[in-house]
Amino acid sequence: MKIAVPKEIKNHEYRVALTPTGARELVGRGHSVSVQAAAGEGAGFSDSDYEAAGAKVEANVDALWQSAELILKVKEPQAEEVARLTANQTLFTYLHLAAEEKLTQGLMASGATCIAYETIIDAKGGLPLLAPMSTVAGRMAVQAGAHSLEKAQGGSGVLLPGVPGVAPGKVTVIGGGVVGENAARMALGLGAEVTILDKSIARLEVLDDRYQGRIKTVYSTADALDQAAKESDMIIGAVLIPGAAAPKLITRAMLADMKPGSVLVDVAIDQGGCFETSKATTHAEPTYSVDGIVHYCVANMPGAVARTSTLGLTNATLPFVLALADKGWQQALKDDPHFLPGLNVHNGQVTYQAVAEAFGLNSIDPASAVA
Ligand SMILES: NC(=O)C1=CN([C@@H]2O[C@H](COP(=O)(O)OP(=O)(O)OC[C@H]3O[C@@H](n4cnc5c(N)ncnc54)[C@H](O)[C@@H]3O)[C@@H](O)[C@H]2O)C=CC1
Numbered sequence: 326m327k328i329a330v331p332k333e334i335k336n337h338e339y340r341v342a343l344t345p346t347g348a349r350e351l352v353g354r355g356h357s358v359s360v361q362a363a364a365g366e367g368a369g370f371s372d373s374d375y376e377a378a379g380a381k382v383e384a385n386v387d388a389l390w391q392s393a394e395l396i397l398k399v400k401e402p403q404a405e406e407v408a409r410l411t412a413n414q415t416l417f418t419y420l421h422l423a424a425e426e427k428l429t430q431g432l433m434a435s436g437a438t439c440i441a442y443e444t445i446i447d448a449k450g451g452l453p454l455l456a457p458m459s460t461v462a463g464r465m466a467v468q469a470g471a472h473s474l475e476k477a478q479g480g481s482g483v484l485l486p487g488v489p490g491v492a493p494g495k496v497t498v499i500g501g502g503v504v505g506e507n508a509a510r511m512a513l514g515l516g517a518e519v520t521i522l523d524k525s526i527a528r529l530e531v532l533d534d535r536y537q538g539r540i541k542t543v544y545s546t547a548d549a550l551d552q553a554a555k556e557s558d559m560i561i562g563a564v565l566i567p568g569a570a571a572p573k574l575i576t577r578a579m580l581a582d583m584k585p586g587s588v589l590v591d592v593a594i595d596q597g598g599c600f601e602t603s604k605a606t607t608h609a610e611p612t613y614s615v616d617g618i619v620h621y622c623v624a625n626m627p628g629a630v631a632r633t634s635t636l637g638l639t640n641a642t643l644p645f646v647l648a649l650a651d652k653g654w655q656q657a658l659k660d661d662p663h664f665l666p667g668l669n670v671h672n673g674q675v676t677y678q679a680v681a682e683a684f685g686l687n688s689i690d691p692a693s694a695v696a
């Protein structure tokens with residue numbers, strides 16, 4: 326199969342969808358791999374590393390896209406990338422379509438087969454291709470939030486660990502999944518007072534057992550959210566309803582109850598965000614303030630630590646990439662019930678129900694697309 330790996334073009338996105346190690350695996354199985362010149366640079370992989378692995382380095386972006394049957398990316402395609410997609414191509418990347426109607430329409434119009442990393446599942450109901458980046462984003466959320474608490478960044482001037490004689494800052498994490506647990510761990514490590522809110526009692530049980538009272542667990546209700554708004558120095562939004570738009574849990578009205586200069590870190594922004602006042606930001610300008618509350622809403626947080634993130638992401642994606650290349654997308658999805666929910670758009674139709682629901686569209690069963 327002809328596989329192309331474009332250089333990412335989203336703002337400050339330095340990850341790459343395939344490492345030289347992955348290229349070597351594909352080439353060894355008889356596939357042809359073209360990597361856009363300098364695509365791996367931001368993650369520490371040179372063009373010559375890819376050439377040594379047997380890949381072709383392509384400087385001509387048009388030629389790269391036109392010749393590909395399978396396109397491997399990290400972030401959702403930007404407008405100029407959507408315009409390049411054709412009906413006979415398969416795209417494998419993060420899509421987060423429920424947050425982006427225009428992108429959804431663009432992918433439908435392209436006729437391409439679009440498989441999302443974030444809706445592939447595993448036997449335990451987890452999201453194995455989201456988890457490594459959720460781990461990164463959760464760990465980064467606290468360092469981004471702590472920086473945002475500094476006065477020069479518009480923050481309240483609270484140092485999370487406090488000092489002897491001065492109480493630590495309070496961090497509330499809404500959603501105790503992969504992002505939430507990793508954020509809580511980092512906040513705990515910094516010496517903050519940490520509370521996790523979740524709707525899943527089973528998840529709160531796991532966290533309670535794992536952290537033995539060092540992290541408070543609270544069932545998430547409107548009252549619990551009101552209290553979190555009043556007391557927290559930092560609130561991290563880490564909820565997920567897979568594939569669907571995030572629920573708005575902190576409203577604009579609640580900002581008035583927060584301490585001035587407190588910080589909201591909306592990691593769930595890639596699914597539209599879980600705070601009413603969130604709008605996606607970039608690494609170039611990561612924060613803004615609303616009613617005196619600092620918002621950090623970067624939709625590709627892991628892009629900032631591209632070396633670690635690329636290695637973590639590609640470890641998880643490679644088995645699926647190999648299946649797509651070896652079998653073709655239809656057989657690969659047919660053979661693996663965990664891979665099948667990855668299909669989001671095919672032949673002009675949405676194949677993921679929560680995405681279709683977000684925009685009032687019809688969806689078709691992905692199983693019917695591979696039958
Ligand atoms: N901004 C970025 O760069 C990145 C963003 N993300 C995003 O972070 C979000 C979280 O991802 P994961 O932690 O992997 O998901 P997860 O599925 O592991 O955890 C989500 C948790 O939210 C809980 N939840 C759902 N609705 C809730 C509610 N109303 N109140 C309280 N808890 C609720 C669930 O019970 C679950 O425990 C996703 O939107 C994901 O796409 C992930 C990586 C990078």
Ligand SMILES: CC(=O)C(=O)O
Nearest residue numbers: 419458595624625627
């Ligand atoms: C999950 C995601 O959107 C990211 O890693 O950028």
Ligand SMILES: [Mg+2]
Nearest residue numbers: 401421595624
């Ligand atoms: Mg996005």
